[in-house]
Amino acid sequence: MLALYKDGVAVNELVEGEMGVVVLDETPFYAESGGQVGDRGELRSVHGIFTVEDTQKIQATVFGHHGVVTTGKLTVGNGVTAKVDTLARARTQRHHSATHLMHKALREVLGEHVQQKGSQVDPDKTRFDFAHTQPVTAAEIARIERIVNDEILANVATDARVMDIESAQKTGAMMLFGEKYGDEVRVLSIGSSKELCGGTHVARTGDIGLFKVTLEGGVAAGVRRIEAVCGDVAVALVQDQQLLLDGVIGALKAQPQEVLARVAQVMDNVKALEKELARLKSKLAASQGDDLVSQAAEVGGAKVLAAMLEGADVTALRETLDKLKDKLKSAAVVLASVADGKVSLIAGVTSDLTGKVKAGELVNFVAQQVGGKGGGRPDMAQAGGTDAAALPAALASVAGWVGGKLG
Secondary structure, eight states: OOEEEETTEEESEEETTOEEEEEOSSOSOOOSBTTBOOOOEEEEOSSEEEEEEEEEEEETTEEEEEEEEEEEEEETTOOOEEEEOHHHHHHHHHHHHHHHHHHHHHHHHHOTTOOEEEEEEETTEEEEEEEOSSOOOHHHHHHHHHHHHHHHHHTOBOEEEEEEHHHHHHTTOBOOTTOOOOSEEEEEEETTEEEEOOSOOOSBGGGGOOEEEEEEEEEETTEEEEEEEEHHHHHHHHHHHHHHHHHHHHHHTOOGGGHHHHHHHHHHHHHHHHHHHHHHHHHHHHHHHHHHGGGOEEETTEEEEEEEOTTOOHHHHHHHHHHHHHHHSSEEEEEEEEETTEEEEEEEEOTTTTTTOOHHHHHHHHHHHTTOEEEEOSSEEEEEESOGGGHHHHHHTHHHHHHHHHO
16 A cells, blocks of 8 residues: 545545545556446455445556445555455446447447547446437337347457557547547457447457347437446346336236237226216316305305315316306306315406406415415416315405405
8 A cells, every 4th residue: 555545635544434545556446537437346454444435546547446444444555455346347347348339339320420428337337428419219229229239149359459549540440539649549349349448348249248228318409318238237127127017917917919009098098087087077066066156145246155166176166167157147256176285276256346356366365375376367367275274264254355345
C-alpha cells in the first residue's frame, strides 16, 4: 500500500469502520474508464480487510480503491492480496463486449449516422446513447437483437492489440469523434466490430451468452438511449418474463398463441361494462334528482337546493344538475358526491338569477369549506375538495349564502 486517504487527506492508517481510498503499487482492479464502471472486490492483509466498492483513476496510471475497512486496520507500506469480484467483473465484461456488437448492429440497421454519445457498462446492464432522430421500432430492435446474437453464436475469438494511432487508423477501427487519443491505442476486434477500447472483454463472443434489449427511448434532441442485458442477467430476465406470461395465460385460461386476442376481448368487455356502468350511474342520479326537487327551499323568490348524490361521478352530477335546473325553473343548485375521500362539486344557476348569483362564486364558497377551490361560468361551475367530513355543513350553508346575494 503506497498511500491511504481519508476524506481526501493522506493518512498513515485506516481502522475498522472508516471509509477511505487505497493506492497500491500494482493492482488487478480496473478503474472506471470509457463507460465501464470500476471493479469492486477486496484487499486483505494480515492486519485487516478492506472492501473495495469502486475503483477510480487518480492519475492516468494511479488507481484509487474506494471502500471501507471491514476488519482490523490498514497501514501504509504493508502488503495486501488484491482480489477482484470475479462475478461482477465477468458480468461487466459481457455487457461491454456486447456494447461493441450492438454499436455495430445499430449502424447496420439504422444507418452510418449512428455515433456513440455516451455509455455506461456495469454488471447489471449496458446503457448506450447514440445519435438518431427518431424512435427505434420494435422490428428494428428485433433485427438488432438477431444480429448481435448471431455474432455471439459464431463464438469468434476476441483480439486486442496495442499499436500507434496511425496503424490503428489503417486497420479501419472506429474512433469516436472529438475523443482525444494518445500516441498508442488499443484496438479491440470482436466479431465484426473493430473499435478503440481500453476496457475488459470476453475471450470469445460466445462468452456473452444471450443478448436482450430492455429499453429504448429519447434522452435529448437527436439522441436516443438503448439498454440491454447479457448472460445470466438476460436469462433471469427471460425467465421472469416467462413466469409473468404464464401467469397471464393462467388468468385468461388461454393458450399462449391466444393471449393477445383474449386480452383484446377482455379490454372490449371492460369498455362495454364501463359504458353500462356510466349509463346506470346517470339513470340512478336522475332518479335521485327527481326525488330532490321536493327538497328545494324557497329563498328570496327562488329555489335553492344543496344535496349529496351517492355514487355519482362528475358526468352524472352534470346531467342531474341540468335536469334540476329545468324542473326548478328559477333556482341555484349545488350537488356533491364523494369517492375515495375526495369531494366533487358542481353548481348551477338559472339564467334569470346569474345577475346576482354566480355559479363560480357559489361553488368556490362551498369548495373552500371542504379544503378545495374551483370556478367556472356564471351558470355552471365545478370544484373539488379533500375534506369529506366538512361537506354536510358546507351544503347546509348554501341557502344562507344565496339568500344574502338575492337580498
